[in-house]
Amino acid sequence: xxxxxxxxxxxxxxxxxxxxxxxxxxxEQDVLIEDGKIARLAARITPPPExxxxxxxxxxxxxxxxxxxxHLREPGHEYKETVATGTRAAAAGGFTAVCCMAxxxxxxxxxxxxxxxxxxxxxEGVVRVYPIGAVSRGLAGRELAELAELAExxxxxxxxxxxxVMNAELYxxxxxxxxxxxxxxxxxxxxxxLARDGxxxxxxxxxxxxxxxxxxxxxxxxxxxxxxxxxxxGAHVHIAHVSSAGAVRLVRDAKARGVRVTAEVTPHxxxxxxxxxxxxxxxxxxxxxxxxKRDVEALIEALVDGTIDCVATDHAPHALSEKEGEFDHAANxxxxxxxxxxxxxxxxxxxxxxxxxxxxxRLSRDPARxxxxxxxxxxxxxxxDVTLIDPDAAITIDPARFASRSRNTPFTGxxxxxxxxxxxxxxxxxxx
Amino acid sequence: MGWTRKxxxxxxxLEAAEILTLIDxxxxxxxxxxxxxxxxxxxxxxxIVNLFYENSTRTRTSFEIAGKWLSADVINFSASGSSxxxxxxxxDTARNIAAMSPDVVxxxxxxxxxxxxxxxxLPCAIVNAGDGAHExxxxxxxxxxxxxxKKGHFDGLSVAIVGDIAHSRVARSNIHGMRKLGMTVTVAxxxxxIPPYAQELGCKVSYRLEDAIRDVDVIMMLRLQQExxxxxxxxxxxxxxxxWGLTLDRLAAHAxxxxxxxxxxxxxxxxxxxxEVADGPYSVILDQVAKGVAVRMAVLLLLAGGRxxxxxxx
Numbered sequence: 144x145x146x147x148x149x150x151x152x153x154x155x156x157x158x159x160x161x162x163x164x165x166x167x168x169x170x171e172q173d174v175l176i177e178d179g180k181i182a183r184l185a186a187r188i189t190p191p192p193e194x195x196x197x198x199x200x201x202x203x204x205x206x207x208x209x210x211x212x213x214h215l216r217e218p219g220h221e222y223k224e225t226v227a228t229g230t231r232a233a234a235a236g237g238f239t240a241v242c243c244m245a246x247x248x249x250x251x252x253x254x255x256x257x258x259x260x261x262x263x264x265x266x267e268g269v270v271r272v273y274p275i276g277a278v279s280r281g282l283a284g285r286e287l288a289e290l291a292e293l294a295e296x297x298x299x300x301x302x303x304x305x306x307x308v309m310n311a312e313l314y315x316x317x318x319x320x321x322x323x324x325x326x327x328x329x330x331x332x333x334x335x336x337l338a339r340d341g342x343x344x345x346x347x348x349x350x351x352x353x354x355x356x357x358x359x360x361x362x363x364x365x366x367x368x369x370x371x372x373x374x375x376x377g378a379h380v381h382i383a384h385v386s387s388a389g390a391v392r393l394v395r396d397a398k399a400r401g402v403r404v405t406a407e408v409t410p411h412x413x414x415x416x417x418x419x420x421x422x423x424x425x426x427x428x429x430x431x432x433x434x435x436k437r438d439v440e441a442l443i444e445a446l447v448d449g450t451i452d453c454v455a456t457d458h459a460p461h462a463l464s465e466k467e468g469e470f471d472h473a474a475n476x477x478x479x480x481x482x483x484x485x486x487x488x489x490x491x492x493x494x495x496x497x498x499x500x501x502x503x504x505r506l507s508r509d510p511a512r513x514x515x516x517x518x519x520x521x522x523x524x525x526x527x528d529v530t531l532i533d534p535d536a537a538i539t540i541d542p543a544r545f546a547s548r549s550r551n552t553p554f555t556g557x558x559x560x561x562x563x564x565x566x567x568x569x570x571x572x573x574x575x
Numbered sequence: 576m577g578w579t580r581k582x583x584x585x586x587x588x589l590e591a592a593e594i595l596t597l598i599d600x601x602x603x604x605x606x607x608x609x610x611x612x613x614x615x616x617x618x619x620x621x622x623i624v625n626l627f628y629e630n631s632t633r634t635r636t637s638f639e640i641a642g643k644w645l646s647a648d649v650i651n652f653s654a655s656g657s658s659x660x661x662x663x664x665x666x667d668t669a670r671n672i673a674a675m676s677p678d679v680v681x682x683x684x685x686x687x688x689x690x691x692x693x694x695x696x697l698p699c700a701i702v703n704a705g706d707g708a709h710e711x712x713x714x715x716x717x718x719x720x721x722x723x724x725k726k727g728h729f730d731g732l733s734v735a736i737v738g739d740i741a742h743s744r745v746a747r748s749n750i751h752g753m754r755k756l757g758m759t760v761t762v763a764x765x766x767x768x769i770p771p772y773a774q775e776l777g778c779k780v781s782y783r784l785e786d787a788i789r790d791v792d793v794i795m796m797l798r799l800q801q802e803x804x805x806x807x808x809x810x811x812x813x814x815x816x817x818x819w820g821l822t823l824d825r826l827a828a829h830a831x832x833x834x835x836x837x838x839x840x841x842x843x844x845x846x847x848x849x850x851e852v853a854d855g856p857y858s859v860i861l862d863q864v865a866k867g868v869a870v871r872m873a874v875l876l877l878l879a880g881g882r883x884x885x886x887x888x889x
Contacts, residue, residue: 350770351587353687353708353744358771423688468665469686471707 153177153569155190156529159199163206165520166506174204176527179570183523197572199531202564203499206507206521207528210480211514212304212329212383212407212455213273217240219248224460224548226260229480230268232458232547234574236480237563239528240271240518241458242510244538245282246305252277252288257296269573270566271528273299273516278317278328284308287317294324299514302329304383305430305475307365310333311372318378325515327379327405330369330390332390333431337361342471344417344432352420354470359438362431363389370397373404381513384457386431388441391546395450405513406467408442410483411553414490415439419553425466425473426553429459443496446505453509454502456483460549481545482554484530485538488561506530527570534561578877581865582699583695585710586751587646594752598720599859601866607644608868618647618787620880621678628654628665628684633840633864634713638681641871647879665689666696673744682706687744694887700878708742714839715748715872719756721766721863722793725835730757735787736778737763738819741770741808745839746797748778763787765821767808784819788830795837796821796847814848822849826857835859858888 154176161172173188174181188212190196216224224232233241242259243253255276264272265550276298277288282305290301301321308314308330317329338361343349344355366382370393373380385406389550397404411429416436419427427433445451459476466473472475484506498535507530511519518528540557542550565575578596586594607613623642626707627635629667635651636819652672663671665684669691679700682690694701705711719729726732734753740762741765754758760778762769763786773780781787788794799815811816821836836848842844844850853860 345771347772347775350772351747351776353706353710355708355749356771423691464664469684469692470688471686 153191153194154189154197154527154567155194156197156199156204156531157188159202159204159531161204162500162503163521164500165206165508166522168521169500169518174521174529174569177277179527180523181521181523184521197565201533201535202255203532203534205503205530205532206519207568208237208484208506209516209518210238210456210458211241211242211453211508211510212573213241213243213458213480214246214476215243215260216460217247217263218256218474222462222548225267226263226266226272227461228247228546228548229458230264230270230272232478232480232545233270233575234566234568235546235563236482237484237530237532237566238270239481239530239566239568240273240516242273242275242299242514244275244302244304245277250277250282251275251280254278254289254292254296257293257298261297266342270568273297273514275300275302275304275329277301278303278308279313282306282347284310284313287320290317290321291324294321294326298326299516300327300329300381301569302331304329304331307331307335314369315372315376318372318376318380318427322376322378327381327513329381330365330381331383332362332365334361334365334370339434341426343420344357344434345436346417350415354420357432359387359389359434361519362387363393366390366393369472370394370402370404374402377403379403379405384409384431384455385442385451386412386434386438388438390442391445391450395445399449406450407453407454408446408451409455409457410479410486411477413439413442413446414486415553420444420470423468423470425468426477426551426555428470428473428475428568429457430475431475443491447497448502452513453505454483455510456480460547461551462549466551472503477551477553478545478547478549481547484532485559485562486554486557488532488534490560493561499568527567529567530563531565531567532561533564536560536562536564538562579820582696583712583874583878584690584701586712586715586748587710588729589755590752591755594716594719594755597716597870597873597877598723600798600877601716601870604872604876605866605869607652607872610863613644614646615644615821616646617876618642618645618880621647623647623649623681623875623879624672624677625649625651625690626672626680626682627652628682629690629705631683631705633867634683637784637867638704638871641868641875644868645872645875647875660788666692667842669693675833679875689786689866702874702878705744707744708747709744710748711744712748713867713870713874715752716874717863717866718749718795718837718839719752720870721837721859722835724862725859726792732758732792733761733790734758734793734795735761735763735781735791736795736797737784737787737821739768739800740764740797741768742800743797747776749795759792761787765809779868784825785829788825788834791834792831793835793837794821794830796885797839799840799843799846820845820847820849821852823855826852837863
């Protein structure tokens with residue numbers, strides 16, 4: 144859970160624009176870090192003699208970003224990603240903590256796997272790693288995993304992500320059983336019987352291309368079911384990677400009624416549509432699929448107004464051979480850790496579609512709140528996890544330069560202004 | 576208009592003039608089939624690879640004959656019994672074939688977009704011989720050639736395409752081609768076999784056979800692609816044929832006397848077409864097949880040797 148190596152040095156981040164939504168701060172401040180924790184913020188801090196000083200003038204200083212939805216692929220799929228490479232990708236993308244999904248091999252449905260992931264993170268990781276446990280044994284959707292022991296071992300949420308738990312009764316029981324742990328159930332909401340063998344959004348483009356489509360209804364009916372089950376059980380249900388305008392509407396209505404439902408959205412669903420599939424590029428394939436302009440507009444609106452609580456990348460590394468062939472056969476998912484901040488700052492914040500303070504909140508304070516994680520703020524006593532962004536640095540996205548072991552990004556060749564500058568975890572600069 | 580493209584992957588991307596170039600060239604090549612020596616030297620020394628990942632008799636044979644009549648060396652590569660059956664990926668197979676320097680690769684694949692991937696990856700000319708439910712350009716070209724020969728023109732003609740539109744690459748290529756040439760298209764079938772947003776392709780949609788075939792110039796019946804259909808799209812073949820089968824009675828009652836009946840084959844006799852209609856006076860199904868060779872010769876000629884001034888029939 145903690146970054147590699149003990150850190151006790153004193154650090155001053157000087158002259159940056161501090162954006163800390165939890166404390167309603169957006170001002171030029173100095174940040175003093177001592178013993179891995181935020182000591183204080185002030186307009187001007189005289190560095191103690193032993194302190195290292197980072198001149199952050201012109202930079203944005205944010206609470207460390209938390210990606211609550213990544214696939215680190217270890218154990219079992221180390222050719223795609225490992226804890227070592229995945230956490231380096233996170234650091235390079237400005238993330239100081241990640242939550243890793245359970246669809247490893249073996250599945251994280253028992254304490255031994257959770258312990259293994261945490262040990263790997265301790266010895267080889269560079270950012271904080273919070274495992275998410277499986278809801279069902281083997282992700283098979285038939286019987287509950289040992290949820291209490293997983294929670295005790297440090298799982299911060301439960302999900303069969305990558306698969307939808309089609310058995311409503313089992314899902315209800317998972318929600319009830321985990322109530323005492325305070326851990327949300329995270330739903331990959333996609334009705335298998337409606338999604339069938341679809342490989343893209345069902346719409347005008349799928350009809351033209353002759354690819355089998357997944358209707359937005361496949362997501363919407365399952366979001367509706369999960370909201371109803373959350374009402375029935377009183378549990379906290381978190382909807383992963385919301386992609387449709389219909390799901391947004393359902394979540395908004397449920398929140399207004401006081402249902403404990405939260406939601407996340409990915410950068411690719413915020414910035415791309417099914418038109419991208421015309422390229423036949425396997426890197427445009429993911430579940431849920433890229434949808435329409437109307438859906439994208441609804442997602443952005445929901446992210447701004449708080450219907451969607453946070454941004455998560457659903458970082459899903461795959462080898463080239465799993466992505467380069469026929470679109471039908473390409474694996475689902477794209478990497479996202481190293482591009483999220485760049486594309487969101489450049490395409491949403493700079494054009495004025497999303498306030499900067501909102502983006503920072505959706506990447507730090509809000510995921511920390513949903514999962515009750517340390518961090519998410521720069522308040523005194525908080526872990527010294529800090530994301531520094533250079534808003535003026537230009538970048539052309541080049542997968543060959545990724546720290547991730549995989550290259551399957553839909554953003555190849557995109558240019559952006561604004562990129563991570565330094566990433567600090569527990570008071571230690573882990574990437575710059 | 577000349578031909579400047581490296582590949583023939585879709586009808587959708589072609590200009591009307593390019594479609595006419597292909598059809599005109601095919602028309603001029605038709606007489607070769609009537610010669611005693613069916614051979615012209617136009618593609619001598621050129622290599623054509625037929626890369627068929629999906630079963631096909633008619634289309635593969637048609638491409639093979641077309642290549643041979645043009646004197647090209649034609650190699651047939653089918654997925655079964657080849658490296659593909661041993662687990663080699665599509666992309667790897669393609670790279671290996673490309674390393675053998677063919678001039679044209681003709682590809683048939685069950686996955687939509689496979690020919691487009693090849694066109695991007697390989698330097699040689701790629702011909703789409705049917706990809707998934709996406710396009711089947713040479714089928715549309717031979718259909719168009721047949722229509723022009725029988726009707727004398729395209730502009731203002733109306734066509735009904737009937738059946739499993741959702742899974743049909745023939746329908747998509749024809750819709751694009753017919754619209755570009757000034758025809759109006761109605762697609763018809765039970766709603767479960769009509770793709771969502773079909774009207775966005777520029778055609779009308781009808782859910783009743785009798786309405787769809789009234790007063791049209793051409794009726795194109797599609798094969799009910801049983802092998803592609805997921806259970807539950809139609810209740811039974813019996814019910815389908817009862818409501819969507821084209822019979823002489825229905826033709827007499829609702830269609831024009833000079834209507835053309837087309838079918839891309841293979842026909843499910845007694846399902847979408849009654850035998851009397853398939854073999855009847857309205858049917859041009861065998862004309863379509865005959866024109867297939869000429870169309871494929873035209874495509875190969877324009878892609879592989881196309882810019883030379885050497886006329887094929889001199």
